[in-house]
Amino acid sequence: MVNSIILNAATRLLVALLLLFSVYMLLRGHNLPGGGFIGGLIGATGFVLYAMAHGAEPARAALRFEPQNIAMTGLGIALAAGVYAVFFGEAFFTGQWWFIGATEDDKGLPISSVLVFDIGVYLVVLGSILTLVLALEEEV
């Protein structure tokens, strides 16, 4: 924890921005630079910043869940996204796609098991890094 007014003040804005940006990066990843891994890293950076400004305890409170649980949940989501394809008789981890509200002219909103998998990656990266950083913060 660093006692700096500038950091404390900036953190309030930056953390929100970073978290929003991380989700943005996660969602755009399929077509543009980004993805679950990068998104997770940005999200983690946000919480690390918060932890540095306000301490590990408030950061944990802000996170709501234990970071290791977040990581494990992410792993479970990624696995579920992979296993999902098996129910349709396809190979493990074959992407499944839905186009919600598709019409003749518009392809609709594409949702896929690949995105679910990427969300899993996001949570794993976020959770793992925070597990480490918060434990280290509390240790020293």
Next chain:
Amino acid sequence: MPRVYGGPAGWISVLVPAAIFVWFLQFLAPVAAGEQVLIGTDWVPSMDIRLSFLIDGLSLTFGLLISGIGALVTLYSTKYLGNHPEYPRFVLFLLLFMVGMLGLVLSDNLIALFVFWEVTTISSYLLIGFDSDSAKSRRSALQALLLTGTGGLALLAGMILLGNAAGSFELSEILTMGDEIRAHEHYIPILILFLAGAFTKSAQFPFHFWLPNAMAAPTPVSAYLHSATMVKAGVYLMARMNPTLGGTEPWFWALVIAGGFTTVFASLLAVRQTDIKQVLAYTTLMALGALTLFIGAGTSSAIKAAMIFLVVHSLYKAALFLMIGIVDHETGTREVDRLRGLARKMPITFVAGSLAAISMAGIPPFFGFIGKEFLYKAGLELEVASLWVTGTIFAASVLMFMAAGISVARPFLGRTPEALSSTHEGPAAMWIGPLILGGLSLWFGLFPDLPELWLVAPATWAVYGSTAVAVDLYLFREVNAAFILSMVTFATGFVLYLARDRIRALLARIIAANPIKFDPGWDRVLDGLKALAEWQTGILQSGVLQRYMVITFVTLAIGMGMTIWAKDALGPVVLNLAATFDDLVFMHWAVLLFITSGALLTAYTSSRMTAVAALGVVGIGVALIFIMFSAPDVAITQLLVETLTVVLVAVAMLKLPHLELRNEKRRPGHAALSLVVGALVTIVIVAVVQGDLDRRLTDYFEIASWPEAFGRNIVNVILVDFRALDTFGEIAVVVIAALSAYALLRGTQYRRVKRGEDD
């Protein structure tokens, strides 16, 4: 409230083997007619591993013994261990073992056979160590596991060699190509590896010592695993492979010498024991030796004799183990000197034990007599080593006679001492097993047509590899050499039994004088192994981060240097190096300068924080390179990882003291190593870039990314779709690494708290 007959775990454990036994009965008729039944399904088709089962005479005989004796032993266990708090666990292990053993003898695929082989090894470990509070049990269990496990690995290697030599892993195919295998250039390695597996499993000398130690297991386990079934897995393997590997000089001598030596050696040790369970353990070794000996001898009559003896031994030995278990259960001791006159107190156990013991002694009209007669007959008929085979089996039979006396006549006959006057008969569930097995020993002796037709003949055909062998069991036909030898055996055995105390004293003196002790020797081997591990761990895992880095980078440098030297790649690289520099534009030079200054600052600063930050500069420079060569995803990742690394290391270092340059003297060395590694990496990269890049994968992903995966960002599409399984593996590693690091951090905290309490 104590469980009645072990509760549901008890009756399930009895019904399962009983049902399997009944199921096997349907195969008796076709197999007796000389047929083979093949059942199978693909398991790992890509690796040619099938889950296929072969039911022929040999596997059916084994299958019936395993399931039949299994049912009796589990019934026995309901009373013997039914009130034990861990009884369900025991049943689980025992059934696991039974599945492994049945799979082993039925498998038609070598790899599947190996898997089941290991299942028996592991379940045997769990069962020997069942009394896990006792250090002796744990040691015995580990010893058995390590020895048979090592043999198992040798066996796997042998199976792979054999499978490659034969071009198939299916036993039913391999068995028909014996001539090709025996002429194959890898025949000798295959043989050695197979025998290493079989000898360790079946406790042949010099791997014999684990078996008597394994008697630390509860008695039902000893009766089941270490006499009737598991230790016969090695015998099964040798018998099974006989048509393929057998019949050569190395096979003959390896089996005949090891088997013969084990036979005599084990029977001598058997009569020396005072614990009756140990007597039985060593006679089991003797039987395994005899089976090895006769399978090795390989003539049709020797195989026939081995198969008869296999059935004979399984029946009487399981019965005797169960009998001594009842005695132990009721009196609390197995010491031969303290047991006397139990016949009046435990009449049924006495009858069951006697039936088995008479069969073991080889007295007519019991099945054991037939077994012994055929062993003698086969031994005398041998053209090579006849004297050795007959001699060992004679010596063993004499001592067996004596051992039978020690284990049954001695504790049951005579006057009951005061200490044992309140002993009473064991429960029915316990004596029914030995009674049936002992009864069968008599029944099979009186009506030898039964085992001949259903068990021995089909098994002999399977082992000998031909149905042309006539199998005709009889109790008595004429006074021949074998019969006379039997009579001499009884006379000698009886004399020796009367003189047992003197013989035992003599044996004890000889054993005490013998300097080679296998069991303590085993400990020394293990200690040596531990010392070696400690020594090399001390060198490689010093706990000093600097040394780890040096070892890692020296290894890296040697590896790369050797490769470059071997491939002669240095010359063209140096020639092209100048040309490489020509292509650099101003921006490249700027980034290069940026990275180099970061690296130099890291090396020269005396502040940890500055070093970490300067290393971050290097990382950001690398990210710039990625941007210049249009790889935005990689660049972003690199930047973020770099940022987080700096934060992480900085947090960790906040509390560390100012960096004292204590290692000033080592710095030139480290600098030289860095330069070498850097130069080598540069050479490798330049060499790689010079060659033509294989663009097939890149092209494929470029084309397929949009139409097949609906994504334009190829990097991301590869990560989450084309190569999703890899990514999944990676994120699993990330989680594991984070949790391990977390455990380490929390571990120190916990210790600190604990220490605080102690203070």
